[in-house]
Amino acid sequence: MLFSLVRCLILLLLLTLTDAGRTLMKIKERVRNLQLQKAKQLLLTHPASGRQPLRHVKEGRIHQQLDHFNRKNVSTFPQKFFVNEAHWQRPDGPVFLFIGGEGPIYEFDVLAGHHVDMAEKNGALLLALEHRFYGDSINPDGLKTENLADLSSQQALADLAIFHQYISQSFNLSHRNTWISFGGSYSGALSAWFRGKFPHLVYGAVASSAPVMAKLDFSAYSDSVGLSLMNEAVGGSEKCLAGVREAFAAAEALMSRNASRVARDFGCCQIPRDLDDQIELMQNLADIIMGTVQYNEEGVLMSIDEICTVMTNKSEACEEEVEAYNRLVKLSQIYHSTSEEPCLDISHEKTVKNLMDTSIHSGRRAERQWTYQTCTEFGFYQTCEDATCPFSGMVTLQSQNELCPILFGISQHSLPGRIAFTNTYYGGDNAHTHRVLYVNGGVDPWRKLSVVQDRTEEGDEAQTIFIKDTAHCADMMSGRVTDRCSLKKARQEIEKHVVSWLKKAAQEKV
Template sequence: MLRRVLRKIKERVRDLQLQKAKQHLLIHTVSGHQPLQHVKEGRIHQPLDHFNRHDVSTFPQRFFVNEAYWQHPDGPVFLFIGGEGPIFEFDVLAGHHVDMAEEHGALLLAVEHRFYGDSINPDGLKTENLADLSSQQALADLAVFQQYISQNFNLSHRNTWISFGGSYAGALSAWFRGKFPHLVYGAVASSAPVKAKLDFSAYNNIVGLSLLNKAVGGSEKCLAVVQEAFAALEVALMAGNASQVTVDFGCCQSPKDSDDQIELMQNLADIIMGTVQYNEEGVLLSINELCGLMTNKSAAYEGEMEAYNRLVKLAQIYRSTSEEPCLDISHEKTVKDLMDTSLKSSRRAARQWTYQTCTEFGFYQTCEDATCPFSGMLTLQADTHLCPMLFGIPQHSLPARIAFTNTYYGGDNPHTHRVLYVNGGIDPWQALSVVRERTEDEEEAETIFIEDTAHCADMMTRRVTDRCSLKKAREEIEKHVASWLRTAAQEKMDKSSV
């Protein structure tokens, strides 16, 4: 099932971060810095298939370079890896990796993932052409890009490369270091789901635990009311009250058939999933505000429909903040959107990402487990039926594809050296990352766990409102990066003195 609402929330988080980055830069510009002048955009023509020597087709891969802080010629190189969406010039102008680049005199690069943003051929989204969309090809792109930049900027072994990424791109950052250790010296992997999983029920389990978490404003009552609300909605649908539900939740269509009912459940679950995943990013309510809405005493919400009415209110708040006239719950429209292969908007990423879930990762956030706070209608079957429908990929082939991904990269026990895994305690994606200090055979894994923060929170530029745990975590990340650069410099001195 396409996470339509969750995707919109994610885009709004990205937009808000870009706005904040712009404000941050304006302040810098006023104080005499003009970092924008140093950013250049470029294209490299990458092979469409790195593993087929007969295929000479290419696609244009977009990247940004910022030389503002670079201590030429021997300063380090900080590579920001793009994930399942477009990159922006602000990816080399703002963020924690940029703060560190300024401190260490690094050359800043951001590179877009193949088949996302502008890095795609006009016919790239046709099913037969999506065969060239994979994480393996994306890593080969990074290796070629590394060589290209090294030639163009006359880089040598004296320039130490460090990669950065968050979420799927965080996994790419870790895997790039794992597969090409001679090209990248160290990697920061924030909220990185390095383990592929078909039935990712743990996601909603952690959403439930986060709604319980007192440190971020959760409570037992909050979780109970959310569960009660979804149960009440399910009862209303089963009783044939679709037209009342349509009015209550401001749906664009009446959820008469089961596909549309699942879509409605998914949209409403997405609002809560997005609240937890991006807690305190300022786009939606925070967990604290959501739980306030679900549990505060008020005469307006008395009676047996209390939980249901609070969920109705939550949907209204979502619609008004996202300026959506109605909640779109048409499954048919979802499928039609996913089948659209035109490149009308470079922001479109749903078709590509759905393809990657079908071929490599799974990551289906199901709700069939008793710990899930939402509706049991959100099943693995409902998620995976899109694979054969959109791409002709049979459902029974998914487990083997996902097993291959974990064999290829090592899952959540990857034996990588100089990869720093950073995760937040209320981020549902932590379940697929590396969070423990020691691996099975007592190897040290470099990890930072931030008790009370959400998805990729450490990647943002510092804010006055940041929690203490987040400030501490950033200092820890800075220590790791600084120590890698020191070790690299020491190794180079030792080599040259031989």
């Protein structure tokens, strides 16, 4: 019970904010906070292996340069980190670094997860570093547009390099301590990039579900969701995908004729008369299915099998189009039945207002910061303009990136150049970097921007693991009895790679 709750919490910490719908973000935040409280209580009252796990975790702050690339700027910010020495075999044991992404880190990042399991087996010192401008690692007024100029993946990698130096001095580490980095989703990309840019600091990197290829129009996300809805191995079917297509087409058509009824059916706070509000509604409905696919069978959302059961269940004798619409309404009702929100807020005006909030209390929400990074580095806009998209074609590239000039004064025309720079700087999905292990799930839409093809370089082992029937970051969790065989095997393969790196590093240092 204890570790199942911790496992669920760790999964919630990995949920990326690239899911655009506001409803899904609110649900994630609410469930994450609830599970955090429960897990803390259980860890404090139920010793594990005769120890109080939290007693081995130390929280610290390192004062980082706001701009590592401008020596004239001496401004700093406090960056949060955690250390767990419980498993460390002093003095030469390895160092496992968990890299924070677009959200806060918690002590559980050095207490639970597959990287922690491997640390226990290999006597590693466990570290977790929070990403600048997220969580508690931000100065007052740091979210103002002029200050966000110091928020970038390049600065984050420099933070990691300085943190490496700081920890090495604090714990009297030497070249005999082999560093391995870990991350999932955006932080998985950071793990790969850290190894690529600072190979003398980190010996190997595990990059789970890592979108290392920046992409402006990420239409492949929705296409991939459609393919997963047809995947019979995880409960999908062609009938399920067809039902989703019909449902969204029917909802969009009805909204143009009777917006009041659509608002009533889906429990909206407002009647979606304006185009922007209509797009908000369509995006939030799509999020229910997108989130289900992305985190299939991980206990946070419904599974693909469950969602397809709803979308293919014919309970009434009526026209196919009406039946499909009713099933989408039912799916929405099931999903929002646990919501504490009195209604579904689809006001685009409120969305913009929230994203323009620069007060420090909004720092832990992270939407504004991540939106800035999509505008300046990554794109990742999940559009639905292709004929293959199973959702509403109202979600266009224009509707997705129009926030950049509104929020930050960043021209939409500059986005292609910014994204091209990111891929040139890091190498996209063809960066020839040794000892980076890319792990991806076949159900995860983000695999489209990761590295999924095995390749060997100068006799090095294969650099990828592909788990055909699992979802986003599933490999990062500690194992469960109910895990698919493919997932269990993948974790074994990850461990083989990590152990082989540690052995090779030890041989090189003899």
